Amino acid sequence: MRTEERIVNEVAAALERETSVNLHRFPLQLGFSDGILTMEGEVDQIMAKKRALEVAAAVPGVAWIVDRVRLAPASAMEDGEIREHVCTALLADNQLASCAIWAMVKGKPEVIRETDQAIGSIDVEVRDGVVVLNGAVTSLSAKRLAGVLAWWVPGSRDVINGLDVSPSQEDNDDEVVDAVRLALEKDPFVNASQIRVSCAHYTVTLEGLVRNETERRMAEADAWYVFRVDRVTNLLRVET
Incomplete structure (x- = not known):
């Protein structure tokens, strides 16, 4: 052979x-x-x-x-529709309010948000359902948050997070914990206050109580969506 x-x-x-x-x-x-x-x-x-x-x-x-x-997409969407949803999500998030947002349409940039005092820039392109994020942001948390918001769009089939962080930051487990907590707090279907997050060598552990099995699965998915998370141990328990 x-x-x-x-x-x-x-x-x-x-x-x-x-x-x-x-x-x-x-x-x-x-x-x-x-x-x-x-x-x-x-x-x-x-x-x-x-x-x-x-x-x-x-x-x-x-x-x-x-x-x-x-x-496999949760909802069938054209690339333009996915791009619009991703840009809308980025625009609506307060933690990304300082970033300029550009949509790449047929290889050409279109301004979504540009300000005189923009700190950071995010370019959004979608190819066959794959969201590609390029540009630069000021923190690892912002990079990870942008990626999670892109994943949350139902038509997204993959997210390629090419955002640079400037000035550069050293990544570590604490940064991952902060990003997972942020994702859980922003998810309207998850009660983040009942969930404890820890991380060791990019393996995230979730502990605490959730209302039902659906919330348990959604919290785990949120952790998986975070950039560089390699594994998730889901120890969440459903309230009885």
Whole structure:
């Protein structure tokens, strides 16, 4: 058996063992060449996407991954509609009020918000349901918040968060905790005051009480949406 075929088979076997990845309902296409694994297809939730990438990266011989894994959209939307919703969400958030907002339409920038005292700039482009954020913001929290807001748009199939942070900040677990808390506080369907958040090596743990199983799942999804979160341990309990 050739090395390429063996590694593809090992990745497929690892994905079969991962309970959050349902290859029978959402099959993924795998290809491998020169240390680069290509993964393509749809999954039903953000957890499945991130876990699939992590599991594949752990297979010996996989040096790089070309990520073409997309979420099955909650609502079918055209790219222009997704872009409009993302821009509206960014405009409405007070923590991003100092940022200029630009929409990239057919490769050309269109001003959504520009002020004389703009601190930071966010460019929003959507390609086949994939939201691409470029520009620069002043904090890691702002970068992560912009990404979560983009993920929350029902038509979003993926978010590529290319925002720079200027001046640069050192990332750490405390920064992740702050971002997850912020996401939970902004989610109208989650009671963040009842949830405790901790993080170790980019693995987030959620503890506390929620009203129902739906809120439990939504809180976990919010944590997964945060940039650089590699794993979420959901210890939330449903009130009885």
